[in-house]
Amino acid sequence: MRRFLLFVAIVVVLVGLAGLVLTRPQRMDQTQLVGLTPDLARGESVFHAAGCASCHSAPGSVGEDKLLLAGGRRFETDFGAFIAPNISSDPEVGIRSWSALDLANALIHGTGPEGQHYFPAFPYTSYANMSATDVVSLHAFLGTLPAVATESLAHEVGFPFNVRRGLGGWKLLFMSPGWVVEGDLTDQQRQGRYLVEALGHCAECHTPRNGLGGLQRDLWLTGAPNPSGKGRIPGLTSAQLDWSEADIAEYLKSGFTPDYDSAGGEMVEVIENTSRLTDEERLAIAAYLKAVPASSTGLASQ
Structure with a gap:
């Protein structure tokens, strides 16, 4: 009996360790960005095509104010309320300190600079198919936009959905980079x-x-x-x-x-x-x- 319990304990530990490995936040290799030159015009086009201002400008913003990426818009879901963060060029509360690699990890892997999983209210499941060149150009363009010193608000998500480690399992199930429509396309x-x-x-x-x-x-x-x-x-x-x-x-x-x-x-x-x-x-x-x-x-x- 003692041997059986020891065996079960070992299996549980191994399964737990495997789970930690499989659900760890993924990151891009720095070498994938080496030699890529940002193109500001392309970065601006990517900014609009990706709808960055539609989520990250302040509620009610119109016109040029949409380039003030202060965040604050609420997105109500069945899992709680997600509030878009400040992604302006402010060095303290925005993302001015982010490298192009940080942005690539966020967009393509849903991983933050501190190694945390992002909630999929941020549509990284789609952005996962972005090219590294476009990420580098977007990073450069974001750096040209105004800094806004507005603190990001915390998401309003309760247990168990607020356990970010669990998002690693969610990504394993539902994050499937690759094209949906394939075949002989022009x-x-x-x-x-x-x-x-x-x-x-x-x-x-x-x-x-x-x-x-x-x-x-x-x-x-x-x-x-x-x-x-x-x-x-x-x-x-x-x-x-x-x-x-x-x-x-x-x-x-x-x-x-x-x-x-x-x-x-x-x-x-x-x-x-x-x-x-x-x-x-x-x-x-x-x-x-x-x-x-x-x-x-x-x-x-x-």
């Missing part, structure tokens, strides 16, 4: 895929989630319940969006639909970002969306 469609699946993180709103908050990749872009509880976010697959590529590109530029309606709700800020892209980029997004197949398991329930 160069234009691949450009659109990068803008939609990585930078634009469109799936974070337009794809349903399971009970643990993971994206249901088999229902990619088929629509999802609105987190506000009001209405539904529409699907964007080829089986649901019957607009032409030109219609989609125009909507992303002006916010007007083919029926002369206009974007509303959170899409207003999305259009503010996509309107800053080039015509070529908006057409690439449209070409990608027309290539997104209907879900293999059926469209999400309406």
